[in-house]
Amino acid sequence: MSTKMKAAQISKAGGEWELVERNVPEPGAGQVRVKIDACGICHSDSLVKEGLWPGLQYPRVPGHEVAGFIDVVGDSVTSWTKGQPVGVGWHGGHCFVCEKCRRGDFAMCINRKVTGIDFDGGYAEYMIAPASALAAIPENLPAEEAGPLMCAGVTVFNALRNSGARAGDVVAVHGIGGLGHLGIQYARQMGFKTVAMNRGRDKESLAGKLGAHHYIDSSADNAVVNLQKLGGARVILATAPNAEAISALVDGLSADGKLLVPAAPADPLTIGVLPLIMGRRSVAGWYSGTAKDSQDTMEFSELRGIHPMVEKYSLDRVAEAYEQMLSGKVRFRAVLMFGQ
Numbered sequence: 001m002s003t004k005m006k007a008a009q010i011s012k013a014g015g016e017w018e019l020v021e022r023n024v025p026e027p028g029a030g031q032v033r034v035k036i037d038a039c040g041i042c043h044s045d046s047l048v049k050e051g052l053w054p055g056l057q058y059p060r061v062p063g064h065e066v067a068g069f070i071d072v073v074g075d076s077v078t079s080w081t082k083g084q085p086v087g088v089g090w091h092g093g094h095c096f097v098c099e100k101c102r103r104g105d106f107a108m109c110i111n112r113k114v115t116g117i118d119f120d121g122g123y124a125e126y127m128i129a130p131a132s133a134l135a136a137i138p139e140n141l142p143a144e145e146a147g148p149l150m151c152a153g154v155t156v157f158n159a160l161r162n163s164g165a166r167a168g169d170v171v172a173v174h175g176i177g178g179l180g181h182l183g184i185q186y187a188r189q190m191g192f193k194t195v196a197m198n199r200g201r202d203k204e205s206l207a208g209k210l211g212a213h214h215y216i217d218s219s220a221d222n223a224v225v226n227l228q229k230l231g232g233a234r235v236i237l238a239t240a241p242n243a244e245a246i247s248a249l250v251d252g253l254s255a256d257g258k259l260l261v262p263a264a265p266a267d268p269l270t271i272g273v274l275p276l277i278m279g280r281r282s283v284a285g286w287y288s289g290t291a292k293d294s295q296d297t298m299e300f301s302e303l304r305g306i307h308p309m310v311e312k313y314s315l316d317r318v319a320e321a322y323e324q325m326l327s328g329k330v331r332f333r334a335v336l337m338f339g340q
C-alpha cells in the first residue's frame, strides 16, 4: 500500500480548494482508519471554506458524508472489524462523561466533535474516525447513496421521526433540494400525508415521484391558504435556506403545529408571536443525530426503498462540484467518488 494519499484541503478562511498529497494517517486508540469510497458535499462544508466556524484550525480537509470501509482498527476498539463498510457523518464523536452524555443524549454532548471541522474529514482517500462516530452500512447500500444519508439523510429522517407527527398527520416539506428531496421520501414512507412545497411548478412532477401526495407552489400568494385547506400542517420541515420564505410558513401550521428548521438560513427568522400563541404552535431547530441515528437512517432507507439522487465527481473536480452545490444546480447531492 502507498503511504501517500490524495486529499482536498482548505488552508485558510476563504481559501481555494487545494489538491494535495498527504501521508496516510494512522489511527490512535479508540479510532479506526477508513478507506473512503464516497463523500457527499454538504452546504455546511462552506463553514470550512469560508472560515465561519469559530476556532477552526487550518489546513482542514472537510467532508462529513463519508462512506467507505474500515482499513485499520486502532487499539481498544472492540466492536468494529477490518473490512467492515462504515459511514461517518456530522456527529464526530462525544465524550461519554459530560452531563448530557451521562443521560445518554450523545448528540447534545458539550464536548462533541464535528467531522471535517474538528478533525479531517472525507475529501480524501483515507480518514481517521473515532469508533463512536461509525455507522454500519447495510450490505446492499451503494457508497454514493450511503454518503449523503450520513448528513442530509439523518438530519431530515431524525427530525421527522422525533417531530411528534403521527401516521396520517399532514407533514409539509418546504424546499426540494439536498435535504428536501429526502425529506419528502421519508415523510411519505413514515406514513404522513405528505405535502411538497417549492417555488414555482418546475419540481411538481418530481415531488410526486418522490412520494408527495400534494404539491404547493410556495411562491404563490395562497400557499399557506392551500396548506390550511388540507387542515394545516402538524409539521413543516423547512429545508430551503431562505429566512423570509421560512418565516411566512407559520400561518400554514395546524393547532399544535411545529415549524421545524434543520438547516440554518443566513438571516434571522421574523415570526409574529400571536399565531404561535393562538394556535399553541412552535418553531424548533433540529440537530442532526448520532452515528446510531445515521445507521437507522440507512436501514430505514433500504427497508423502504428511499434513494438520494446524486451526481458523482472525482476528487480533482472538487472545486466544480462545490460550486454546483452552492449554486443549487446539483440534482440533488454532489458526491466525491474515490477509486476502489
Ligand SMILES: [Zn+2]
Residues within 6 Å of the ligand: 042, 043, 044, 045, 064, 090, 151, 152
Ligand atoms: Zn452536512
Ligand SMILES: [Zn+2]
Residues within 6 Å of the ligand: 094, 095, 096, 097, 098, 099, 100, 101, 102, 108, 109, 110, 111, 112
Ligand atoms: Zn459528552
